[in-house]
Amino acid sequence: ESDRSGSQQLYTTLVNHLEDVVFSLDQDACISFINPSISRLGYQPESMLGQPLARFLVPEDRPLLRSPRGKKEWRILDSHGKIHWFRVNMNFQTLSGVAVDVSLHKATEEQLLAAQKMEAIGRLAGGIAHDFNNLLTVILSYTELALEQVPQGIPVRQDLGEVLDAGNRAKELTQQLLAFSRRQMMTLEILELNPLVASVERMLTRLIGEDIEIHIHPDPGSVRVRADRSQLEQVLLNLAVNARDAMPSGGRLTLSSSSLNIDRERAEELDVQPGTFALLTVSDTGSGMSEEVQARIFEPFFTTKKQGEGTGLGLAMVYGIVRQSQGAIELTSTPGQGTRFRIYLPATSQPTPAEIPPSPPTPARGGNETLLVVEDEPALLNLARRTLKACGYQVLCAKDGREAIMLCQQEGQNIHLVLSDVMMPGLNGPDLISQLRPLCPQARFLLMSGYPDDSLAGRGVHEYLAKPFDAPTLREAVRGLLDLPTKP
Numbered sequence: 014e015s016d017r018s019g020s021q022q023l024y025t026t027l028v029n030h031l032e033d034v035v036f037s038l039d040q041d042a043c044i045s046f047i048n049p050s051i052s053r054l055g056y057q058p059e060s061m062l063g064q065p066l067a068r069f070l071v072p073e074d075r076p077l078l079r080s081p082r083g084k085k086e087w088r089i090l091d092s093h094g095k096i097h098w099f100r101v102n103m104n105f106q107t108l109s110g111v112a113v114d115v116s117l118h119k120a121t122e123e124q125l126l127a128a129q130k131m132e133a134i135g136r137l138a139g140g141i142a143h144d145f146n147n148l149l150t151v152i153l154s155y156t157e158l159a160l161e162q163v164p165q166g167i168p169v170r171q172d173l174g175e176v177l178d179a180g181n182r183a184k185e186l187t188q189q190l191l192a193f194s195r196r197q198m199m200t201l202e203i204l205e206l207n208p209l210v211a212s213v214e215r216m217l218t219r220l221i222g223e224d225i226e227i228h229i230h231p232d233p234g235s236v237r238v239r240a241d242r243s244q245l246e247q248v249l250l251n252l253a254v255n256a257r258d259a260m261p262s263g264g265r266l267t268l269s270s271s272s273l274n275i276d277r278e279r280a281e282e283l284d285v286q287p288g289t290f291a292l293l294t295v296s297d298t299g300s301g302m303s304e305e306v307q308a309r310i311f312e313p314f315f316t317t318k319k320q321g322e323g324t325g326l327g328l329a330m331v332y333g334i335v336r337q338s339q340g341a342i343e344l345t346s347t348p349g350q351g352t353r354f355r356i357y358l359p360a361t362s363q364p365t366p367a368e369i370p371p372s373p374p375t376p377a378r379g380g381n382e383t384l385l386v387v388e389d390e391p392a393l394l395n396l397a398r399r400t401l402k403a404c405g406y407q408v409l410c411a412k413d414g415r416e417a418i419m420l421c422q423q424e425g426q427n428i429h430l431v432l433s434d435v436m437m438p439g440l441n442g443p444d445l446i447s448q449l450r451p452l453c454p455q456a457r458f459l460l461m462s463g464y465p466d467d468s469l470a471g472r473g474v475h476e477y478l479a480k481p482f483d484a485p486t487l488r489e490a491v492r493g494l495l496d497l498p499t500k501p
Contacts (some may be wrong), residue, residue, distance in 0.1 A: 027286075028048050033049045035048045035110075036048070042174045043063070044064055054097060070089055071090060101113075146184075150181055150480050158484050197392065205236070206231075210249070214229050220250070221266065230270075238359065245334070248356065249295065253295060255328065259300045264298040267294070270294075272290065272360055273290055274288070274291060288360075290357045291359075291360045294354070299350065301347045302344075307346055310328055311331075338359075351441070379405040381407065382430065384428070384429065384431075385417060385424075386398060389438060397410075425501070429457065435461065
């Protein structure tokens, strides 16, 4: 009898010290025993005795109590109503079981699935934007060519101006899609965050109503990052406008900058490299967001605004710009209490360059050099030929890489510049250039691209021409590259 009592005491001690939740139920599915591990959810074990177990489950999971099929995952509410995931192994004959807290595993799994979904949507958005950029290049360029031939005062000139304005608005939408897919062209420079935040504050005074207080808290030190100035300004403006819309009756908007060190564990959570980071924080006292909205807030075309009041691309663009800048963005929000976005960007110790005043633009002159244009889109190929031929250039055209190689085998010694698309069937732009270089010893190379491509690095490509472009931009890019001094 004493041995049995000792074994029972040992068993009780072991059960009471387990991290997992051990429980038993009576015939009415009420709790007859539960170990102290449940106190992590804010409950006292004694207070749960006699209570229906279903009371502590989310309503959708309560039918699982009547389904004897081995292991299950239950969502259990803690004393504050927060959901915790448990993997439950229950014996329905003895009405006893063990529940293992897998909340951290589920959170990691959901983060991975969300990241994979965002990556897939990003690839789709980037592909759509690339195709639209080809169409917009044709629309914008032919409209510019038509405007150059229509005298002032002719009514059709105003119509062409409307077409050009609409094309430029469409161009902005494709740039937002490319920003989300992390394929937008970026002009990187060393930036001081405090002056950047100050310049955004001046813009905000024109965007934010007088019923919203704007508070700026700059870092007392000097925080520098390597980023695209205009895109980073756009990130802050988009977040500020989003905050404004969440405070229709007024409130407080706060922008702050600081720096911090991120260790390896925290870096893995944020999906960044460990090191020193600049932290930009945008917070408001607005309506906040539910967990369901937070889970989708960075998806393109997802919006909580009324139809016609938003495209659903603003926060998607913010997400893409931050990730393309090797950074991370975090969101915390509580309904009725407000929202806070934290943007982490890798800090740099490089000095900021002295500002150089921009030189006034001058119309690009033409020339008589021989150019080769390689483009698989017929409308774009014809556009480039027409635009450049009108400037006096001798223009050869090829619809793909194979045809370009054949032309260069015959005329390569006389070609001064090759203008090629990046994405083409058969042979892409960078690979084509590698084969044309020996055939065209004096040629410069210019690639047309709807988005930057890491595969171009290290291939001796002088310049990108970002799509969509108009006729003046094409002329300037070609002339500028031809006028570069020859390397010794």
